[in-house]
Amino acid sequence: MASSGGASPGGASAAAIGGSVRSRRESVVPALRSAGLSALVLAVLCVVWEAYKWIGERFEIRWPFPVNERTMPHVYDMVGQLFEPSRRNGPLLIDVLLDAAVFTAREAAVGFLLGASVGFLIAVALSESRLLQRGFLPYIVASQTVPILAIAPMVVVWVNPKLPESLAGWGAVAVISAYLTFFPVAINTLRGLQSADPRAVELLRSYAASRWAILWKLRVPASFPFLFSALKIAAPAAVVGAIIGELPSSIQDGLAGAILNFNQYYSSSPPSLWATNIVAAGLGIAFFAVVALGEKVLVRRAPENVA
Amino acid sequence: MSGAGSRARSRDGAAAVSIKGLSKRFQRGDVLALDTIDLDVHPGEFVSLIGPSGCGKSTLLRIIGDLIEPSEGTAQVNGKSAHQARMDRDYGIVFQDAVLYDWRNVTRNIGLPLEMAGWDKGRREERIREMVELVELAGFEKHHPWQLSGGMQQRVSIARALSFSPALLLMDEPFGALDEMTRERLNNELLQIWSETGSTVVFVTHSIAESVFLSTRVVVMSARPGRIAGIVEIDLPQPRGPETREHPLFAEHITQVRRLLREGHADEAIEGDTEVPLYVAEEGL
Numbered sequence: 001m002a003s004s005g006g007a008s009p010g011g012a013s014a015a016a017i018g019g020s021v022r023s024r025r026e027s028v029v030p031a032l033r034s035a036g037l038s039a040l041v042l043a044v045l046c047v048v049w050e051a052y053k054w055i056g057e058r059f060e061i062r063w064p065f066p067v068n069e070r071t072m073p074h075v076y077d078m079v080g081q082l083f084e085p086s087r088r089n090g091p092l093l094i095d096v097l098l099d100a101a102v103f104t105a106r107e108a109a110v111g112f113l114l115g116a117s118v119g120f121l122i123a124v125a126l127s128e129s130r131l132l133q134r135g136f137l138p139y140i141v142a143s144q145t146v147p148i149l150a151i152a153p154m155v156v157v158w159v160n161p162k163l164p165e166s167l168a169g170w171g172a173v174a175v176i177s178a179y180l181t182f183f184p185v186a187i188n189t190l191r192g193l194q195s196a197d198p199r200a201v202e203l204l205r206s207y208a209a210s211r212w213a214i215l216w217k218l219r220v221p222a223s224f225p226f227l228f229s230a231l232k233i234a235a236p237a238a239v240v241g242a243i244i245g246e247l248p249s250s251i252q253d254g255l256a257g258a259i260l261n262f263n264q265y266y267s268s269s270p271p272s273l274w275a276t277n278i279v280a281a282g283l284g285i286a287f288f289a290v291v292a293l294g295e296k297v298l299v300r301r302a303p304e305n306v307a
Numbered sequence: 308m309s310g311a312g313s314r315a316r317s318r319d320g321a322a323a324v325s326i327k328g329l330s331k332r333f334q335r336g337d338v339l340a341l342d343t344i345d346l347d348v349h350p351g352e353f354v355s356l357i358g359p360s361g362c363g364k365s366t367l368l369r370i371i372g373d374l375i376e377p378s379e380g381t382a383q384v385n386g387k388s389a390h391q392a393r394m395d396r397d398y399g400i401v402f403q404d405a406v407l408y409d410w411r412n413v414t415r416n417i418g419l420p421l422e423m424a425g426w427d428k429g430r431r432e433e434r435i436r437e438m439v440e441l442v443e444l445a446g447f448e449k450h451h452p453w454q455l456s457g458g459m460q461q462r463v464s465i466a467r468a469l470s471f472s473p474a475l476l477l478m479d480e481p482f483g484a485l486d487e488m489t490r491e492r493l494n495n496e497l498l499q500i501w502s503e504t505g506s507t508v509v510f511v512t513h514s515i516a517e518s519v520f521l522s523t524r525v526v527v528m529s530a531r532p533g534r535i536a537g538i539v540e541i542d543l544p545q546p547r548g549p550e551t552r553e554h555p556l557f558a559e560h561i562t563q564v565r566r567l568l569r570e571g572h573a574d575e576a577i578e579g580d581t582e583v584p585l586y587v588a589e590e591g592l
Contacts, residue, residue, distance in 0.1 A: 208395075
């Protein structure tokens with residue numbers, strides 16, 4: 001059992017006897033260990049950044065870019081900036097950015113759910129009809145070759161007037177986010193739906209199962225590992241889609257507003273933009289983590305088969 | 308049980324399986340896989356299909372199960388068309404691999420056909436408990452397939468096939484992927500289950516010894532095109548057990564089957580003793 005491979009001999013034998021009933025300790029210890037490892041890697045990256053900066057400034061490295069306070073602020077300055085007032089007598093930068101992140105997260109979450117649902121339904125439709133698959137798949141691929149920045153303004157123009165008051169503005173952004181989300185979900189789920197063992201299909205047919213039953217009892221569960229690896233790609237993409245969608249919508253309350261704003265003031269205060277990037281990245285990671293957790297809870301598979 | 312042998316010979320009522328003039332041609336390469344097969348299997352019989360790779364024995368089994376269609380001729384199960392029999396859930400099937408659903412534990416794997424047949428939860432649970440007892444998997448109900456050995460997985464697969472008490476059991480080399488020890492133990496268990504349930508079994512195998520040990524009749528097939536080379540009635544006493552393998556008739560029947568295999572396949576050498584599964588190189592197909 002790979003999941004308990006590193007555990008104590010006692011833990012491993014308990015897993016063999018207890019089977020699928022995993023003790024609390026067994027799931028908590030590896031989780032803590034991997035969290036610790038991630039923290040260690042982050043620390044190493046910070047040290048590398050600071051070391052490069054120190055060497056670059058001392059020996060005046062000019063390639064690929066000159067190293068100085070403007071191009072590479074100190075890590076502690078970026079983090080420290082979060083706890084400075086965002087403007088004279090204003091709230092702390094972190095409060096401003098967290099508000100923006102929550103605003104963007106709402107768009108991204110709605111976009112993610114919408115895109116994932118649409119992607120899943122497209123995959124089911126295409127897997128059930130070879131004709132649909134041959135006709136539509138090229139256009140689904142083509143949809144992603146059009147730059148999102150070129151589509152976003154049109155979506156805003158089309159969608160916004162039709163939205164109720166409560167969705168005005170950010171609803172269009174959610175649609176743009178969904179546009180980036182549906183694609184990996186549709187492609188991977190289609191693959192997953194087709195991954196079912198042919199004999200497992202024969203088995204269900206031997207029970208006089210309908211096409212519908214074969215879909216729900218076999219093809220859909222068989223597609224879950226594929227679906228979840230797609231959702232892991234789609235979750236951070238939904239955040240990126242939301243941020244990009246905010247630009248043509250002239251939405252100032254989200255992370256895009258903050259990014260544009262601090263971009264303008266980059267020469268006077270580089271750490272502010274870096275701090276914004278940290279928060280934006282954190283949001284993407286949070287989305288990813290929620291999906292990964294959902295996978296742990298929902299997908300019961302041989303450890304070696306978990307994508 | 309007064310002996311399945313006598314049951315096999317009682318010819319009243321509809322045949323469990325009746326195959327008439329059946330041929331199967333695969334379009335790709337225009338291969339004639341089965342050539343005018345005629346075969347009747349009577350209720351309660353244990354019939355093995357044996358032959359080299361490519362003789363179409365698995366194809367024949369799938370046609371009986373209405374999983375593929377014949378090119379010519381008919382297959383009937385319990386007096387109805389194979390299709391109707393499938394719709395009525397008249398047979399259970401076991402493959403070489405257990406084909407368990409990874410996301411279902413042992414209980415829910417065994418219960419799959421019962422769900423499909425629309426049994427309510429209470430009845431389902433009761434039957435699953437009986438099945439777990441029958442295949443001796445008590446204590447492993449909540450295990451998932453990847454936590455079981457190959458032999459245990461195949462026992463789950465057999466329990467699943469038997470769960471809805473089908474009159475006919477179709478088995479496609481069910482023990483082919485298991486080691487010799489496990490295989491012999493499961494052979495004994497299968498015979499026990501067969502005598503307890505009184506079902507009809509059609510069993511595809513590569514192993515001469517296995518076919519003789521288990522069956523009331525062994526149907527020997529030749530390859531390309533698949534034809535019935537001969538049928539050997541196995542007169543070994545019931546119930547069978549480890550001592551059956553030492554019965555003088557056992558060796559005799561093995562010789563009969565091997566001779567038929569050789570005749571049906573005169574151009575290819577067949578070697579090995581009784582314990583070695585027949586191996587014939589697969590070409591072309």
